[in-house]
Amino acid sequence: MKDWLNEWGSRPMVIAGPCSAETYEQLYATARAVRAQGIRLVRAGVWKPRTRPNSFEGVGEEALHWMDRIRQELDVAFAIEVGHPQHVELALKHNIEVLWIGARSTVNPFTVQEIADALAGTDRPVLVKNPINPELALWLGALERLANRNIAKLGAIHRGFSYFGESRFRNVPAWHIPIELKREMPDMPLICDPSHISGDRSMIQEISQIALDLDYDGLIIETHPDPVNAWSDARQQVTPASLQEILQNLRYPEAANRHPEFRNRLEEIRHGIDMADREILEALHRRMQLVDQIGQYKRDHNLAILDLDRWAQIFESRPKWGKHLNLKKGFVRELYKLIHQGSIRRQTKILNPKKP
Structure with missing residues (x-):
């Protein structure tokens, strides 16, 4: 089940790019900068499920046209979130290489099933973020629904969980839940999203290192050429230069069972x-x-x-x-x-x- 990870370079796999595709120039600059670091898979939000209305909710299909142009010029691939079958249809039409289901969608089995039906039999990798609430069964259930529709290239993204107490994290990692997911599905690729766990760029290296120490298969890190002025999630995005520094300073342990x-x-x-x-x-x-x-x-x-x-x-x-x-x-x-x-x-x- 992990073989598809090798399509995007050496492991652990790194996915990097802006929280949201804001303009063609912003997306191009980010993709070019991360590609120069050897990262081929670029993340970018096309449709943004915001908590409150009248906030920036993504530019929609227009961003997919930008991705068509950038893909050809820079030899990169794109990963985006899909929230319903219409998103899936457009993503496949524009040859988006990797899709993911967001935390707000994972909590709803009806939504997941609709997306799974729309993706039935696809050869595209599909990643599932953990649900907002700390419930392993919902996470497992979403992955199982996709597997039941003959989607072979699956992966899980750990982005942390909501917590109503005081915490230094935007979404508490609750590491025991993804560890239990690994126990239940040992062959399932597991990717850490330190940006959403931390909510603060200063903590991204710390969270990334913990994930690698726990033998995660990859990282997805929000990267923006001008994070302070980003249209969404400004505090948790890093510049391409900061991303390079983070990746260079990480320790990459190997699993003991390989030695x-x-x-x-x-x-x-x-x-x-x-x-x-x-x-x-x-x-x-x-x-x-x-x-x-x-x-x-x-x-x-x-x-x-x-x-x-x-x-x-x-x-x-x-x-x-x-x-x-x-x-x-x-x-x-x-x-x-x-x-x-x-x-x-x-x-x-x-x-x-x-x-x-």
Whole structure:
């Protein structure tokens, strides 16, 4: 399934170009600059699904005519987003080489199915961005709908997820979700979109490096000759010169399974991790046995399950304990949130047993 990546140069594959195709001159300048760096696949928004009306929503089919001219002159290919069958029809008519389904479309199975039907049997690569909300099933389902329509060249784009708390990211990466996608679909190409994850050009190299360290197959980076004055997503676009610097400063690790000589040492360390994990699970088992005793005591004495004072004490003390073990406060807090949820569920079952 990853063979098609080789059509666009060495791996990891890099897709670069503006958030939106604004003018012919802007698109040409960007394509020429990234092509000079050896990047052949240029991204550009033709139709922009904006959150609010009356903002720039792309120039539409006119941009496809620009791409026809630029493709012939510069020997580049284009990747664009399609949002419904009419977009697909126009994209195929203009020989757009790579299509992607955006995050807002991935959340809607009806929309994905309509696009999949319009693309049935195409030999064009089709990429699927993760849905806005952090739900793996929607992402997998969109890829499966396309595969069911005999679309062989598929890939996934990780662009981060919406989050209502405070975050330094525009869209939190939630790395565990794309990692789970890789586990479910190990042959599916996975491309990182650090521009949309970060929302800030200063973070693009950091996010790109994490993706490469996690063995992603490529990067899609928004690039603009004058990012400050871009018509959309100005903060997260980089100049072609900055793109070149980012790519030159990245470390490109290789997957350990491609180097048998490293396997023995890694397996030795992993054996230690297996033993530590068993100890963790045994400790959790002992803790849950104690939770069961508390649940039985509360049942026998008609006491409420939730004790906020006790939970506040745990939530405050455990991160302090973890600090002495060089464990991050946020990690320990998230861990104990899960443990507390499990404890509440066990006590609830004890106080409210199912009747036969």
